[in-house]
Amino acid sequence: MSSAPAPSRTFLPIPPLLRRVFDSFPLKTYPAPSLPASSPRPSQKPTLHIFTTPSAATNGAPSFDPACLRLQTYLRLCGLEFTTAPASAHAAPAGELPYLTPAGSRAAVPARKIISWAQEQGGGVHEDLQEPQIAAFLALVEGAVRDAYLYALYLEPTNFLRLAAPLYTRISSSVGLVQIALSHELRAAAETELRKSRPGGVIVADEIYADAAAAWKALDTLLGDDEWFFGAQQPGMLDATVFAFAHLVRKWAWDETERRVQTPLETCKRLMAHEERLRKRCGW
């Protein structure tokens, strides 16, 4: 200790006092901590992590988020066995739900790869999603219909405070202040998303609702008197996507003065029947 090693060559010598302090805290690397108790652990069945409540998750009930519900429905239509678990976007590997953990594995499959995963498992409805007609109508649902849904749920003030904020924020935290901060974040995210998809970045409620009404009508015409879209024997991705939005638009208890998203759908009788048909097929 007393025989100091070669004098330090650094520009600023360390004062002896500081050196003594540092010496009493030697650098030590601890082993990596184990995962928290609530982290998903390998299970016997593949698990789909979605926005849902813990009680609904055990029943396999439909999610309250369209992006999650869409893939949940698709996997059911494929006839694949899976369980659902509640999760929050903060816990998702890519920052978005849903994601899937295959049986006996912790490696997550992100949302955009779930369809190809299902096809690898031998399930999967055989269809080409890049077929112009399918791609076009999928784009219509994910554009016009989604925009109106986002606007109605997040930007209409009463709907947001009564429906979206409690459900979405309660998953992430039980602390009131955190919930308030999260709800502001949610709303801002929805607004950015809307600005991105509208040309010129201008949000006008009337235009958004009118576009969605036209889209529902077009989908109703496309379905015609067929059982599933494009007269297919089996429901496919478009059926699952339309169902996800139609089901949620019908199910939410919209505020009386802010339910302009619901009325145009109710005039499309064939789409309403399609929603009921698919719900029965999924056993909900």
Add this chain to the structure above:
Amino acid sequence: MLELHVWGPGFGLPSIDPQCLAAIAYLNLLLPRSEWKLVPSSNPLLSPNKQLPALLVTSPRPVWISGLPQIVAYFSQLPSPLDLEADLTPRERATSLALSALIQARAQPIIDLALWVDRKNYAAVTRPLIAGMLPWPMSWIEPGTRRVAARERVSVLGMAKEEEKERAPVIGETVGERAVREAEGGANVARRGEIGRELALKRVLAELVEPLLKQVLMSDGPFLLGEVPSVVDCVALGYLSCLLMPECPNDWAGEGLRKRERLAAYVHDMRARMLQGVQVGKVEKADLPWLGGVLVDGFKRTVEEWTGKKGDEEWRDEDPLVEEKKRKAAMARRREWWKSVAFVLAGVVGMGTYVVWSGIVAIGHVEDEEEEAEEEHMKDTVVRGDEEDEDGDIVRDGHEE
């Protein structure tokens, strides 16, 4: 007389904005040339929705209609309806709407990437073109604003970031160090990133182009849906020609389109059919309305931000229930505000109680005596400590005192 206000011309097209081009094509198909006028005002603040294309209907009273879907809807609700798609079957009309949505959703990111985010193309083509259309000072501000917006739109694809990363210098690196790093493979890494980026761009482009190419091949007429033009042809013309026509230094989008010869031929054919006879007007640079609009808009936004009354402005419906709705919203907001205040108060009170309860701070007479005693004790130790140590600077100060 109808006036169609659009972004100004460029790339040999009557407008450089895809939506504006689509609107021009639509009006050109729908109305005789003498009934409408093209005004390249390049000022989105003219219309109440702050959006171009905007149609100004002067009689019976001036009304602005902005956005292509709204313009289409306006003509179809006239007393004697004008509808380009009147002869199509309902199913074809539905397909037209869906294909338009597909083109818009998949082509916009490509235009953003090719014309705005790509630094070379932006500097060589887009910025000079837009700046040339605008009066001062908007010619300085607007291109940058639109570039930021474009980059935000494509941030999901993860390619905008890479563009920046390539340029970002390592902080604190000298010129010599950078040369060494690049020689040791830094440049290699950059090039590998570039190849990955090119592949990603090709994939994004293919997602737009492949379905459209299939649709063109399937159609049994010159148009996407057969023998008659529809709105989707206007939209396809608008977006695809904005990718095909510009002569960019990094022309990956144009090249990708030209490789699909049938699709490129379709775009050129549509250009000849639909934009024929469109007079490209002179660019109007009306400084005063522009500047006035910008100032008023900026002022309004600032006030809105200060007062926090942002959401209310967006409601444009004349619903009789609107008052009720506003009242409810205000109530809900107030409730939310009180909730936050209550939380903060509860937190502060809780903390205070805990501090007192745990004895960190004691209240009462004892406090003073204790404090004095403690202070004296502290002084003693300090002085003694000083005497022990004889080298420190602070200590010397203490002695002098």
